[in-house]
Amino acid sequence: xxxxxxSTGTIGKNTLSVLKNSEKRGQIFxxxxxxxxxxxxxxxxxxxxxxxxxxxxxxxxxxxxLCKKNSINTKILFGKKSLSFVSSHxxxxxxxxxxxxxxxxxxxxxxxxxxxxxxxxxxxSLIMSGKLLLTAAKKSGATLIPVDSEHNAVLQILSxxxxxxxxxxxxxxxxxxxxxxxxxxxxxFLNFTKKKLEKVTPEQAINHPTxxxxxxxxxDSASMMNKGLEVIEAAILFGLKPKxxxxxxxxxxxxxxxxxxxxxxxxxxxxxHDMRIAISYALSWPERSDISIPDLKKFDLEKLTFQTIKxxxxxxxxxxxxxxxIGDNAPTILNAANEIAVEKFLQxxxxxIDIPVIIDKALxxxxxxxxxxxxSILACDQHTRDYIRNFINIKWK
Amino acid sequence: xxxxxxSTGTIGKNTLSVLKNSEKRGQIFxxxxxxxxxxxxxxxxxxxxxxxxxxxxxxxxxxxxLCKKNSINTKILFGKKSLSFVSSHxxxxxxxxxxxxxxxxxxxxxxxxxxxxxxxxxxxSLIMSGKLLLTAAKKSGATLIPVDSEHNAVLQILSxxxxxxxxxxxxxxxxxxxxxxxxxxxxxFLNFTKKKLEKVTPEQAINHPTxxxxxxxxxDSASMMNKGLEVIEAAILFGLKPKxxxxxxxxxxxxxxxxxxxxxxxxxxxxxHDMRIAISYALSWPERSDISIPDLKKFDLEKLTFQTIKxxxxxxxxxxxxxxxIGDNAPTILNAANEIAVEKFLQxxxxxIDIPVIIDKALxxxxxxxxxxxxSILACDQHTRDYIRNFINIKWK
Numbered sequence: 181x182x183x184x185x186x187s188t189g190t191i192g193k194n195t196l197s198v199l200k201n202s203e204k205r206g207q208i209f210x211x212x213x214x215x216x217x218x219x220x221x222x223x224x225x226x227x228x229x230x231x232x233x234x235x236x237x238x239x240x241x242x243x244x245x246l247c248k249k250n251s252i253n254t255k256i257l258f259g260k261k262s263l264s265f266v267s268s269h270x271x272x273x274x275x276x277x278x279x280x281x282x283x284x285x286x287x288x289x290x291x292x293x294x295x296x297x298x299x300x301x302x303x304x305s306l307i308m309s310g311k312l313l314l315t316a317a318k319k320s321g322a323t324l325i326p327v328d329s330e331h332n333a334v335l336q337i338l339s340x341x342x343x344x345x346x347x348x349x350x351x352x353x354x355x356x357x358x359x360x361x362x363x364x365x366x367x368x369f370l371n372f373t374k375k376k377l378e379k380v381t382p383e384q385a386i387n388h389p390t391x392x393x394x395x396x397x398x399x400d401s402a403s404m405m406n407k408g409l410e411v412i413e414a415a416i417l418f419g420l421k422p423k424x425x426x427x428x429x430x431x432x433x434x435x436x437x438x439x440x441x442x443x444x445x446x447x448x449x450x451x452x453h454d455m456r457i458a459i460s461y462a463l464s465w466p467e468r469s470d471i472s473i474p475d476l477k478k479f480d481l482e483k484l485t486f487q488t489i490k491x492x493x494x495x496x497x498x499x500x501x502x503x504x505x506i507g508d509n510a511p512t513i514l515n516a517a518n519e520i521a522v523e524k525f526l527q528x529x530x531x532x533i534d535i536p537v538i539i540d541k542a543l544x545x546x547x548x549x550x551x552x553x554x555x556s557i558l559a560c561d562q563h564t565r566d567y568i569r570n571f572i573n574i575k576w577k
Numbered sequence: 578x579x580x581x582x583x584s585t586g587t588i589g590k591n592t593l594s595v596l597k598n599s600e601k602r603g604q605i606f607x608x609x610x611x612x613x614x615x616x617x618x619x620x621x622x623x624x625x626x627x628x629x630x631x632x633x634x635x636x637x638x639x640x641x642x643l644c645k646k647n648s649i650n651t652k653i654l655f656g657k658k659s660l661s662f663v664s665s666h667x668x669x670x671x672x673x674x675x676x677x678x679x680x681x682x683x684x685x686x687x688x689x690x691x692x693x694x695x696x697x698x699x700x701x702s703l704i705m706s707g708k709l710l711l712t713a714a715k716k717s718g719a720t721l722i723p724v725d726s727e728h729n730a731v732l733q734i735l736s737x738x739x740x741x742x743x744x745x746x747x748x749x750x751x752x753x754x755x756x757x758x759x760x761x762x763x764x765x766f767l768n769f770t771k772k773k774l775e776k777v778t779p780e781q782a783i784n785h786p787t788x789x790x791x792x793x794x795x796x797d798s799a800s801m802m803n804k805g806l807e808v809i810e811a812a813i814l815f816g817l818k819p820k821x822x823x824x825x826x827x828x829x830x831x832x833x834x835x836x837x838x839x840x841x842x843x844x845x846x847x848x849x850h851d852m853r854i855a856i857s858y859a860l861s862w863p864e865r866s867d868i869s870i871p872d873l874k875k876f877d878l879e880k881l882t883f884q885t886i887k888x889x890x891x892x893x894x895x896x897x898x899x900x901x902x903i904g905d906n907a908p909t910i911l912n913a914a915n916e917i918a919v920e921k922f923l924q925x926x927x928x929x930i931d932i933p934v935i936i937d938k939a940l941x942x943x944x945x946x947x948x949x950x951x952x953s954i955l956a957c958d959q960h961t962r963d964y965i966r967n968f969i970n971i972k973w974k
Binding site: 337428461473 | 733734752753755825835838839840841842843844845846847848849851853854857858861865866867868869870873878879880881882883884
């Protein structure tokens, strides 16, 4: 049975839309939402889960009331600990971790320790606690399946490894994969000079050429931080050395990833812009669903272009590679500093080109340590945020 | 141990160059050549096979003499029956069928009946006797691995099927593959009008924009007959319905095949122009070799373009689809008629645009029958050749 943490978000909604048309429709164990009671209740009515979790007690009381009035026997829980309860419950075999931010770390980790199949849509889980997750997965037999289109594309290409892909894939990659390439659309500032970048406004940064997304991730796409974070995720998930990962600019965003083998073959994955494809694959992995996704847009192969990235072209991407090479808590520091920097840029407090300056400052100032518990990782995250807020307040007063 | 039929041809030489650097170097069971004693003897010296086969007795006598003088204990055989002897010998586990033309049919069929792993580089085997081979493979457990770059690309994409791919792959394709696309460079006459095509000379047809190849296959590339024959091969090998196969013009010849799944994903295979890649994969299948191929050229991803084919754009391609739909001996008739037509075009006896006219004539005139033996297939091939030679002599006197 499946638990979906973050069922009212974009990934959660798309996952439920895929499940609705599949034979797994009746297998929802638990749903969770942060605040959106209305949508959560609608989902409860359709999917009839054993449990639903909401963050606040007051919201839980309203939900219990709604369920009673409609004779629905879903049990309503609230609070962070309930997320861990439903994610690691023995009746749950599969977890979709689609909560945004650090809140996903503990329930995801608990599910990994319990040996579940984990569909990873939460970026922080790998960036901040990737090593912990993989060590725990090795011990428990849990499988980590990426839902992000690029990583899912890599998994689809390497999918010939049967069920225990975590270990077998790593050995295979070590022997037979020369390079994994993630593609990036290049964002709205692809060919901007440094001078032009200085004057970039939040409005321009949010206006992504191919994807309509939230503000934070749009800025991350414009700065290539998003791709850099994906490089870190790929390195952790697939056990890649930094020199085995490459980024190619591909403005059409049709090819999501390419895997180059030592024998000279390159296998690539292409698909229309529709996250249901990756979700559907993740849900059916190691099989492939034989059900056509309805209303899937066609994509145009006519002209695919690719550009290599010049050294120093994207400072945020370079900083991600730096954090990856440093290891330990460096990706946590990088991620936290970037979040604050982007927040301040969106508030017009700093310039676009200040974002990498701030991240670099954090990587140089916060001590690099091994964090071996979720608690210590979250503490490092909080400390970085406080430090960087303070730093910005002083420097950009 | 491996038998290579046609070891002195391009595929044979490339296969030996791949084997030379691999651990299978010492596992050559037999080599065969048509006429090239000198090269065959050099290969015997390097690879020390148990047997070597040459067509004529007089050549065999010379080879025996050479081997004696050099204290080589390879046994020299001659004649067609010896090809079957080495291809179906119980010590041979793997056959590379790389002889050109109908001569490959009997020894390939015999190897299939003996349950070998067959690396197919001979086009006629599938075009003329595909159904026989697959029926025999199903019975004996033989595996047919394509060496042709497009089909090998499809196999690489679908390679997650373990050892018995013939049947499993067919079931998988039936359920989960929407479309298989083979790419074509488009040849030298891609955008020629019918009027311009009328004046095309053999010299122009031989001058292929991307590949340096033999005359016959260059003409087949220019007429798209080569791609059409590949469509027939793919349909037989992978159990595809005609509407599941597509051809896309791709002038850069980097992407060799694309597989579109019902869940919306498209996986493609790319590689430099080097047949050692497909050979190396075929030799190591179902594994992938972890040895880098030396001196492999890099390929340029910068700009990949694709064009769909308009109806009636390539008459020879349409005729191949027609023969595929007719089934039975229609592909044999098509192939034989095309060979004679191309021969006559190269001799300046007919025009380039007469080639499809002649093939169409053959498909309309020669009776369609089920050929259930290699002998009857070869008879149909011979009859078509005689008929078409006669037809051309009368019409283009």
